[in-house]
Amino acid sequence: MKVSELGEFGLIDLLAKMVHRTRDKPTAARQQLIIGIGDDAAVWHGDTSTQLATTDLLIQGVHFPSDITPWKDLGWRAMAANLSDIAAMGGVPKYALISLALPANTEVENVTDFYQGMIELAQQFDVAIVGGDTSNASLVIINITILGSAKEQDKPVLTRSAARADEKIAVTGYLGAAAAGVRMLKQHLQFDPEATACFEKAFLHPYPRIVEGQLLVDHGVKAAIDISDGLILDLKHICEASQVGARIEIDRVPIQSEVTANFGDSALELALAGGEDYELLFTASEESIDRISKAILCPVTVIGNTVADNIGQVILVDREGKPVNLPQAGWEHFTAR
Amino acid sequence: MKVSELGEFGLIDLLAKMVHRTRDKPTAARQQLIIGIGDDAAVWHGDTSTQLATTDLLIQGVHFPSDITPWKDLGWRAMAANLSDIAAMGGVPKYALISLALPANTEVENVTDFYQGMIELAQQFDVAIVGGDTSNASLVIINITILGSAKEQDKPVLTRSAARADEKIAVTGYLGAAAAGVRMLKQHLQFDPEATACFEKAFLHPYPRIVEGQLLVDHGVKAAIDISDGLILDLKHICEASQVGARIEIDRVPIQSEVTANFGDSALELALAGGEDYELLFTASEESIDRISKAILCPVTVIGNTVADNIGQVILVDREGKPVNLPQAGWEHFTAR
Numbered sequence: 001m002k003v004s005e006l007g008e009f010g011l012i013d014l015l016a017k018m019v020h021r022t023r024d025k026p027t028a029a030r031q032q033l034i035i036g037i038g039d040d041a042a043v044w045h046g047d048t049s050t051q052l053a054t055t056d057l058l059i060q061g062v063h064f065p066s067d068i069t070p071w072k073d074l075g076w077r078a079m080a081a082n083l084s085d086i087a088a089m090g091g092v093p094k095y096a097l098i099s100l101a102l103p104a105n106t107e108v109e110n111v112t113d114f115y116q117g118m119i120e121l122a123q124q125f126d127v128a129i130v131g132g133d134t135s136n137a138s139l140v141i142i143n144i145t146i147l148g149s150a151k152e153q154d155k156p157v158l159t160r161s162a163a164r165a166d167e168k169i170a171v172t173g174y175l176g177a178a179a180a181g182v183r184m185l186k187q188h189l190q191f192d193p194e195a196t197a198c199f200e201k202a203f204l205h206p207y208p209r210i211v212e213g214q215l216l217v218d219h220g221v222k223a224a225i226d227i228s229d230g231l232i233l234d235l236k237h238i239c240e241a242s243q244v245g246a247r248i249e250i251d252r253v254p255i256q257s258e259v260t261a262n263f264g265d266s267a268l269e270l271a272l273a274g275g276e277d278y279e280l281l282f283t284a285s286e287e288s289i290d291r292i293s294k295a296i297l298c299p300v301t302v303i304g305n306t307v308a309d310n311i312g313q314v315i316l317v318d319r320e321g322k323p324v325n326l327p328q329a330g331w332e333h334f335t336a337r
Numbered sequence: 338m339k340v341s342e343l344g345e346f347g348l349i350d351l352l353a354k355m356v357h358r359t360r361d362k363p364t365a366a367r368q369q370l371i372i373g374i375g376d377d378a379a380v381w382h383g384d385t386s387t388q389l390a391t392t393d394l395l396i397q398g399v400h401f402p403s404d405i406t407p408w409k410d411l412g413w414r415a416m417a418a419n420l421s422d423i424a425a426m427g428g429v430p431k432y433a434l435i436s437l438a439l440p441a442n443t444e445v446e447n448v449t450d451f452y453q454g455m456i457e458l459a460q461q462f463d464v465a466i467v468g469g470d471t472s473n474a475s476l477v478i479i480n481i482t483i484l485g486s487a488k489e490q491d492k493p494v495l496t497r498s499a500a501r502a503d504e505k506i507a508v509t510g511y512l513g514a515a516a517a518g519v520r521m522l523k524q525h526l527q528f529d530p531e532a533t534a535c536f537e538k539a540f541l542h543p544y545p546r547i548v549e550g551q552l553l554v555d556h557g558v559k560a561a562i563d564i565s566d567g568l569i570l571d572l573k574h575i576c577e578a579s580q581v582g583a584r585i586e587i588d589r590v591p592i593q594s595e596v597t598a599n600f601g602d603s604a605l606e607l608a609l610a611g612g613e614d615y616e617l618l619f620t621a622s623e624e625s626i627d628r629i630s631k632a633i634l635c636p637v638t639v640i641g642n643t644v645a646d647n648i649g650q651v652i653l654v655d656r657e658g659k660p661v662n663l664p665q666a667g668w669e670h671f672t673a674r
Contacts, residue, residue: 034387038578039497040425040562041391046384046486050371054378055482057436057470088377099394099480133394133480143436143470143480145392149383160376225377241375 003111004104008134011111012037018115019129027126029094035130042095042130050150050157054085060140068185071110073204074142075117081228082144083125083208084278088226090158090217093148093210095130096122101137118144125210151214158213158282162222163242165308167283172212172298175231176259176267177202179274183263195258202256206278212296216282219292224282230275235314238283245310248272251319254301272316340448341441345471348448349374355452356466364463366431372467379432379467387487387494391422397477405522408447410541411479412454418565419481420462420545421615425563427495427554430485430547432467433459438474455481462547488551495550495619499559500579502645504620509549509635512568513596513604514539516611520600532595539593543615549633553619556629561619567612572651575620582647585609588656591638609653 003011016037035043058064058078069077079096086093098118102111122129127146135141150157181203183189184196191199209226216224223242225234231253239246255271263270283306284292293300304317316324340348353374372380395401395415406414416433423430435455439448459466464483472478487494518540520526521533528536546563553561560579562571568590576583592608600607620643621629630637641654653661 035494035496040422041389041428041483041485041494043426043494044388046386046388048385049383051381051383052378053432053434053468053482053484055434055436055468055470055480057438057472057478057480059438059472059474059478062438062472062474085377089380091378095390097390097392097482099392101394101396101399101478131390131392133392135394135396135399137396137399139475141394141396141438141478143392143394145390145434145482146378147390147484148378157372157378157380159372 001108002104003102003106003108006108011108011134014108014112015115018112018119022119022123027128029126029128033128033130036128037131042097044095047149049153052086052089052091052148052150052157053145054082055143055145056082056085058142065186069204071113072117075114076121076205078142078144079118079121080206080208080278082146083121083127083210084226084228086146086148087209087213088158088224088280090151090213090224091148092151092214093125093127093146095147096127097145098129098132099143100132101135101141103138104136151217155217156222158216158221158224160223160225160238160241163238163244163283163306165244165306167306168286168289168302169235169246169248169281169283169304169306170289170300170302171227171231171254171279171281172209172300173277173279174254174256174299175227175277175279176271176274177256178206178276179270180256180259180263191262195262198256198258203276206276208278209280209298212280212298215296216280216292219288219295221282221284221288221292224280227277227279227281228275230273231281232272232314234281236312238281239314240312243311245307245312246304246314247307248304248314248316250316250324252301252303254299338445339441340439340443340445343445348445348471351445351449352452355449355456359456359460362463364465366463366465370465370467373465374468379434381432386490389423389426389428389485389487389494390482391419392480392482393419393422395479402523406541408450409454412451413458413542415479415481416455416458417543417545417615419483420458420464420547421563421565423483423485424546424550425495425561425617427488427550427561428485429488429551430462430464430483432484433464434482435466435469436480437469438472438478440475441473488554492554493559495553495558495561497560497562497575497578500575500581500620500643502581502643504643505623505626505639506572506583506585506618506620506641506643507626507637507639508564508568508591508616508618509546509633509637510614510616511591511593511636512564512614512616513608513611514593515543515613516607517593517596517600528599532599535593535595540613543613545615546617546635549617549635552633553617553629556625556632558619558621558625558629561617564614564616564618565612567610568618569609569651571618573649575618576651577649580648582644582649583641583651584644585641585651585653587653587661589638589640591636
């Protein structure tokens with residue numbers, strides 16, 4: 001059945017039912033919820049913890065090529081990108097508002113698949129979908145708003161502006177696989193099954209570092225960002241907001257091994273500028289990072305350090321400490337590339 | 338200058354500066370704010386009042402024809418549509434998150450005009466723009482999320498589901514002028530200056546009934562909705578959610594006089610099904626409405642009553658109580674009209 005046959009209110013009813021079916025678990029967010037989908041606004045009981053809100057727009061052809069993104073994966077990825085912003089603050093995500101625009105001839109099954117993908121990831125973090133908006137459009141447009149809070153009442157959040165000079169710069173996980181996935185799917189590249197699965201998963205099923213972000217707060221980390229635009233560009237955001245410079249030793253950058261094995265000289269570029277890995281990039285003392293490495297389940301790698309000069313700049317150096325240039329430095333909308 | 342010349346981060350900086358310039362007034366929302374635009378999420382001190390959140394997607398060619406909507410008015414209207422959802426709950430709007438997608442060749446001045454329109458209305462209700470997302474797209478896409486709270490800690494909010502049978506149905510203000518404005522601008526209709534100004538203002542500069550919504554709560558009203566899709570369709574939402582029927586006496590519907598004077602037989606249809614008037618539609622006892630009429634600054638008109646039968650249905654009757662049919666009943670996306 002097409003969305004046009006079901007109608008807007010029929011579609012809202014169907015999606016609301018899907019969301020309600022997930023409400024068997026009495027999470028904190030659900031216990032506080034008064035009104036979910038179906039009124040002019042979502043309503044819940046407030047509390048005195050520090051509140052977080054983030055919003056993100058995804059547009060067909062700009063953020064996702066529709067031919068390489070199955071609907072269910074699109075839902076997962078859209079939710080992951082937003083949850084990652086809460087992870088980058090070390091917060092606890094609680095509620096999601098979903099705006100969705102679709103061509104009228106979209107199959108209803110595609111929309112329910114999309115919602116299923118979102119719900120599957122949302123449930124892993126006890127996030128309740130509490131409202132949204134649906135509309136007709138010539139292309140698929142998704143806007144997700146996530147509302148959350150700090151983990152504990154008096155705990156600070158991670159910010160882009162709290163880095164100080166002479167801290168170590170570290171990153172969770174391995175980089176480059178999501179960008180490799182985009183390149184593989186767009187250019188129909190062929191790899192062995194393990195590499196194919198790795199790139200597909202990284203691009204279509206990124207896993208936001210929610211638990212890890214909270215653990216960074218617990219260990220006294222102050223400055224962090226998630227890698228959505230690419231390591232260099234996201235680190236530049238920290239440098240500008242914190243008024244420091246950054247020096248990255250490119251040999252230390254943890255590149256996903258399948259990327260190194262299959263992309264040769266491009267592997268470093270994919271890892272530094274590819275984006276959408278949704279790993280966390282943070283600054284801290286060497287001792288803090290040692291403690292974090294022991295407490296955290298994912299790999300944590302020191303890749304460089306902050307400096308007092310070259311404010312707002314990221315400098316790449318090789319093994320001998322010599323500056324290295326990369327042709328491209330991350331993802332920025334609007335600008336001709 | 339084009340947006341492409343400024344780049345995404347240049348644009349964000351410019352818009353953030355516009356927003357920051359408005360922050361001279363120490364409102365409650367601003368005093369609670371910890372981090373506004375510029376990090377991965379907005380951050381503020383929570384409180385124990387009942388929380389509200391609403392989101393709304395506006396797409397060029399679907400929700401606004403770009404040739405008849407100047408950028409500044411577009412900003413105002415987008416903000417108004419969202420604030421109206423908070424008004425419909427009787428709430429206090431506090432924070433706004435703005436997602437904006439634009440063609441790269443958009444003039445920067447158009448974007449700042451758009452923001453200026455949003456800011457002008459937001460300031461009237463002490464709403465702080467605290468975050469958002471910008472992106473490239475082939476058409477203009479706007480998503481606004483508004484976060485707010487109940488006016489007082491233990492006050493309830495207005496819902497669609499709280500209407501009971503045998504209540505009066507009332508509406509604020511006059512209806513039909515916004516739809517008349519759309520028709521005038523789209524079809525290049527000519528009217529006298531007063532009517533032209535009235536229709537333009539209704540469509541381009543709707544004023545959300547925030548104060549009136551809060552006053553309804555103060556006077557014990559329980560059920561309300563804002564008229565965005567058209568009186569009949571929005572009343573149908575109340576009927577479905579509250580499991581009641583509704584009977585509207587069409588002669589009582591307060592049609593904007595300029596609409597009656599210029600649209601003849603179509604005036605009633607514009608008032609009942611036109612939408613985008615952003616007036617409040619609510620149910621209450623006759624005595625409550627009498628008290629509200631004395632306390633409120635805008636006109637309040639009783640247009641009918643709720644009934645225990647015909648659940649989920651809106652029935653229109655004439656002066657003699659005979660059923661009347663209208664060809665069209667409001668605005669629903671997706672469905673062929």
